[in-house]
Amino acid sequence: MEARDLPPPAKRWTPEQTRVLNAEGAVSIVHARSGAGKTTVLRGYAKKRPQRRILYLVFSKPNQIEAEASFPSNTKPQTSHSLAFGVTGLRYRRKGLADTKPVAVSRIFGTSNATASAAIGLVRKFLSSGCDTVAAVVDPRNMKDRSALPYAEQLWELMKDPNRRDVPMPHDGYLKLFDLEGHVVKGYDAILFDEAQDANPITVNILKRQNIPLVVVGDHYQSIYGFRGAVDALEQFSGEHFMLTNTFRFGPEIAQAANSVLSMFGERDLIVGRGGPSQLHRDGKPEGPYTFLSRTNAGVIHHGIASGTKKLHFVGGFENYRTERILDAYFLYARMPGEVRDHEFREFSRFDQLVEYGEEIDDMEINAIVEIVKAFGMTTPLRLDDLRARSAVPAEQAEITMATFHRSKGLEWDNVVLGDAFDWSKFLEEDPRKRLAKFREELNLLYVAASRARKHLWINATLEAIMRAYPVG
Ligand SMILES: Nc1ncnc2c1ncn2[C@@H]1O[C@H](COP(=O)(O)OP(=O)(O)OP(=O)(O)O)[C@@H](O)[C@H]1O
Numbered sequence: 295m296e297a298r299d300l301p302p303p304a305k306r307w308t309p310e311q312t313r314v315l316n317a318e319g320a321v322s323i324v325h326a327r328s329g330a331g332k333t334t335v336l337r338g339y340a341k342k343r344p345q346r347r348i349l350y351l352v353f354s355k356p357n358q359i360e361a362e363a364s365f366p367s368n369t370k371p372q373t374s375h376s377l378a379f380g381v382t383g384l385r386y387r388r389k390g391l392a393d394t395k396p397v398a399v400s401r402i403f404g405t406s407n408a409t410a411s412a413a414i415g416l417v418r419k420f421l422s423s424g425c426d427t428v429a430a431v432v433d434p435r436n437m438k439d440r441s442a443l444p445y446a447e448q449l450w451e452l453m454k455d456p457n458r459r460d461v462p463m464p465h466d467g468y469l470k471l472f473d474l475e476g477h478v479v480k481g482y483d484a485i486l487f488d489e490a491q492d493a494n495p496i497t498v499n500i501l502k503r504q505n506i507p508l509v510v511v512g513d514h515y516q517s518i519y520g521f522r523g524a525v526d527a528l529e530q531f532s533g534e535h536f537m538l539t540n541t542f543r544f545g546p547e548i549a550q551a552a553n554s555v556l557s558m559f560g561e562r563d564l565i566v567g568r569g570g571p572s573q574l575h576r577d578g579k580p581e582g583p584y585t586f587l588s589r590t591n592a593g594v595i596h597h598g599i600a601s602g603t604k605k606l607h608f609v610g611g612f613e614n615y616r617t618e619r620i621l622d623a624y625f626l627y628a629r630m631p632g633e634v635r636d637h638e639f640r641e642f643s644r645f646d647q648l649v650e651y652g653e654e655i656d657d658m659e660i661n662a663i664v665e666i667v668k669a670f671g672m673t674t675p676l677r678l679d680d681l682r683a684r685s686a687v688p689a690e691q692a693e694i695t696m697a698t699f700h701r702s703k704g705l706e707w708d709n710v711v712l713g714d715a716f717d718w719s720k721f722l723e724e725d726p727r728k729r730l731a732k733f734r735e736e737l738n739l740l741y742v743a744a745s746r747a748r749k750h751l752w753i754n755a756t757l758e759a760i761m762r763a764y765p766v767g
Pocket residue numbers: 301302305306307308311326327328329330331332333334335541542543703704705
């Protein structure tokens with residue numbers, strides 16, 4: 295391989311990376327731990343094969359834009375939706391691509407809004423499933439589902455009809471059609487499939503039909519979107535398995551924190567921290583700029599309010615942190631229930647009912663919202679306004695960068711402070727035979743967040759307890 299294919303000066307491919315670069319099997323399954331250079335290796339794989347036309351399937355539009363700037367010209371980065379759009383999506387350009395609202399569906403079928411909403415829910419479930427028919431996703435024990443089925447089936451027919459302009463085609467709809475109509479990917483000699491641990495089941499179906507070399511890359515422990523119906527594609531293919539365990543993001547100390555989570559699952563292929571020196575902190579605060587990560591949106595907002603006058607940057611934009619729900623909780627607190635807009639919160643007329651509800655269903659987001667309103671009381675709306683004003687600075691001027699664990703995925707910073715995560719005592723209270731499965735996604739989220747730090751990581755109480763209970767290294 296030529297020198298230009300190697301990572302930056304004086305760096306060499308590791309033996310693990312070299313094995314992936316040379317992979318020529320029909321299906322190569324690459325398990326890449328956090329920061330282990332998977333993107334660098336995929337780029338190397340594409341550069342090594344300049345004669346091949348390569349499709350690089352990425353998770354989201356921002357990933358696509360980033361890859362377009364850094365991958366060689368023989369590689370086309372695309373999301374699975376953009377791939378399907380050119381084949382099955384174009385048919386619906388005239389009538390529009392969007393979600394259908396219950397009010398429109400109830401008008402078409404002459405049903406109540408509730409039935410219309412249930413029918414839309416069924417179609418959505420079908421579109422994000424690997425099933426061939428709408429009927430296959432119906433829960434036979436659910437009366438509402440069963441009575442909505444005939445409307446859901448008709449709704450899907452109307453969505454597919456390019457002439458029914460009153461019923462738009464959803465984006466997941468033309469992707470589903472690409473699969474149902476049995477299309478194969480044309481014009482490529484190989485496919486690289488990234489972030490495979492959180493794959494759309496329809497994309498997996500499509501990829502299973504291809505007969506060109508496929509490289510499936512991801513990290514089982516970074517799967518965090520199972521709650522949205524994502525599947526771990528690393529487990530859905532058979533082929534040759536590869537490991538990337540050496541990370542260049544951080545040193546052994548931060549690796550140890552991340553590894554203690556992996557060892558809970560009995561994982562033996564742990565991270566080898568080969569980055570610069572790194573440090574773990576149990577208390578104190580960073581002196582300079584830092585990044586704060588929290589499990590919940592409200593946890594992020596709470597830290598932002600409590601940070602006083604600091605300039606802030608919210609990853610993904612302030613408006614995506616759902617502050618309107620905090621305001622709704624405040625309306626309950628301030629005895630103004632008529633102002634509440636949130637669908638779920640409108641069920642309550644008093645703040646104490648919301649508090650009780652959050653505790654009863656053990657909802658981390660609601661409990662964190664309650665904490666904010668309890669802490670800042672009648673000043674809550676003013677605090678939120680101030681927060682919005684403090685976040686109107688360019689990202690590079692921020693003193694604190696803020697994100698949820700989910701939004702931190704794929705990003706990295708020098709100094710990271712971990713905010714709230716799931717409650718460790720709740721984990722311990724669970725039946726030992728069931729708790730790992732029950733808390734899997736929570737543990738994955740903690741692993742994702744802890745492995746974002748390059749130099750300094752301030753751990754939270756949950757990670758500290760895990761490190762004590764599962765010491766490694
Ligand atoms: N062999 C190597 N030697 C030194 N540095 C390397 C090597 N391979 C990759 N790197 C560096 O490690 C860093 C992380 O690489 P990369 O962004 O490809 O990781 P990733 O696995 O895609 O991260 P994530 O897990 O967050 O998706 C980059 O700065 C990259 O240049």
